[in-house]
Amino acid sequence: MVNKNIFNLKGKKSLITGGGGLLGPEHAIALANQGSEVFLIDIDKQGLDKGSERVKKANKSAKVETFHIDLKDESELKSLKNFLINKNVHIDILVNNAAINPKMDASNNSSGKVEDYKLDNLREEIEVGLIGTFLCSKIFGSAMAKKKSGVIINIASDLAILAPDQRVYSKNNNINTVKNFKPIGYPMVKSGMLGLNRYLATYWAHRGIRVNCLVPGSVKNKQTKKLIKEIESRIPLSRLAKKEDYHGSIVFLASDASAYMTGQILVVDGGRSIW
Numbered sequence: 001m002v003n004k005n006i007f008n009l010k011g012k013k014s015l016i017t018g019g020g021g022l023l024g025p026e027h028a029i030a031l032a033n034q035g036s037e038v039f040l041i042d043i044d045k046q047g048l049d050k051g052s053e054r055v056k057k058a059n060k061s062a063k064v065e066t067f068h069i070d071l072k073d074e075s076e077l078k079s080l081k082n083f084l085i086n087k088n089v090h091i092d093i094l095v096n097n098a099a100i101n102p103k104m105d106a107s108n109n110s111s112g113k114v115e116d117y118k119l120d121n122l123r124e125e126i127e128v129g130l131i132g133t134f135l136c137s138k139i140f141g142s143a144m145a146k147k148k149s150g151v152i153i154n155i156a157s158d159l160a161i162l163a164p165d166q167r168v169y170s171k172n173n174n175i176n177t178v179k180n181f182k183p184i185g186y187p188m189v190k191s192g193m194l195g196l197n198r199y200l201a202t203y204w205a206h207r208g209i210r211v212n213c214l215v216p217g218s219v220k221n222k223q224t225k226k227l228i229k230e231i232e233s234r235i236p237l238s239r240l241a242k243k244e245d246y247h248g249s250i251v252f253l254a255s256d257a258s259a260y261m262t263g264q265i266l267v268v269d270g271g272r273s274i275w
């Protein structure tokens with residue numbers, strides 16, 4: 001029988017980490033638009049409130065709940081899982097989206113230089129982006145494996161498959177004049193996610209879980225005009241992503257539309273990585 005509603009997510013429950021940031025609420029909107037209930041978690045309480053409002057504004061019938069949680073804390077994540085299970089909520093879709101994502105806008109005055117890079121910063125980035133992804137997968141993926149169904153979506157970055165072109169942060173397209181480098185922790189974390197993605201996909205495939213990775217390109221947010229121009233010139237589609245540009249990919253990866261796909265990376269970057 002052909003399924004005519006391959007994108008339908010009615011009755012599904014989705015957990016999105018980093019639900020208080022820029023893209024987390026967008027993933028939630030995309031999933032809610034297909035009928036999924038959404039649960040947002042974040043360490044930023046205010047961000048969570050705003051994220052939840054954004055989802056409800058975009059979809060009046062969306063069912064949204066928020067949880068103020070530090071992804072670095074395994075016991076908080078376990079308590080959340082137990083709390084949800086006690087309410088008979090089984091997470092069907094986990095979106096590992098939280099990361100420490102250094103914004104390269106005017107507010108950023110860190111040098112990002114390898115020579116000055118503080119180990120504490122690197123450890124924090126790895127703890128949140130990579131170990132946090134592992135912990136959520138361990139805790140919610142194990143529950144999925146018991147029920148023999150589930151989907152995990154890991155949100156990486158084009159910097160998982162490309163080195164940053166640091167010249168975009170210079171005045172004159174010259175690496176010698178760069179003052180703020182995109183820091184090394186970010187591509188380290190994002191590249192690590194690709195290994196985690198492949199491992200978990202094969203580890204849990206026979207338990208009915210699919211694990212895939214979205215590789216998004218830069219989203220237009222508060223970057224300076226100069227930086228936007230530099231990045232655009234490196235993208236075949238000649239623009240940065242709009243924050244809603246990943247809705248389709250998230251629904252595709254979460255739904256039966258991608259039923260025969262696991263362990264893969266879906267690159268949605270305006271073509272940047274083919275140039």
Ligand SMILES: NC(=O)c1ccc[n+]([C@@H]2O[C@H](COP(=O)([O-])OP(=O)(O)OC[C@H]3O[C@@H](n4cnc5c(N)ncnc54)[C@H](O)[C@@H]3O)[C@@H](O)[C@H]2O)c1
Nearest residue numbers: 018020021022023042043044070071097098099157218219
């Ligand atoms: N925005 C972009 O241009 C872009 C491009 C490619 C990939 N991505 C990826 O997409 C994802 C979302 O990006 P974004 O732009 O929304 O980032 P963001 O910084 O706006 O959101 C990340 C969220 O993670 C949360 N977080 C950080 N530490 C946490 C912790 N210990 N526990 C719980 N939550 C924590 C933050 O509070 C924040 O709300 C990230 O993984 C990022 O790497 C973003």
